[in-house]
Amino acid sequence: MEWIGWAFAAVAAVLLTVFIFLYLHQKQQAQHQHKKDQKAQAKLQTEMSRMQKELYHERDIIGLIQEHMVEGILILDDSDKIQLANRTATALLSIEKENWDNKSIFILTDTFKTILIFHICLTTQ
Secondary structure: OHHHHHHHHHHHHHHHHHHHHHHHHHHHHHHHHHHHHHHHHHHHHHHHHHHHHHHHHHHHHHHHHHHOOOOOOEEEOOOOEEEEEOHHHHHHHOOOHHHOOOOEHHHHOOHHHHHHHHHHHHHOO
């Protein structure tokens, strides 16, 4: 009967060894996958950073072109508030960029002058 005890102990030892091996193997796979995920994330971050720099560069170029155009650019929202105006537009309307905050274009400028400029712009198209 003593051999049954030894056999049971041997089976238990083998099972424990198998479970430990499976646990360590699973842990190693998880660590490997984590490293792969970190590399992929770093690659994505690098690509996003590159694209962001490219977008900022393009935005700056468009801003420079828009700011130095001879034509006036004026973009208003639905409530006639200025969203964008270049140097030429602000000079034509005699308004300062610092005064734009939450004010209608008709409050910022001489109404007659504004209507005249809008009429000229619309009729020259």
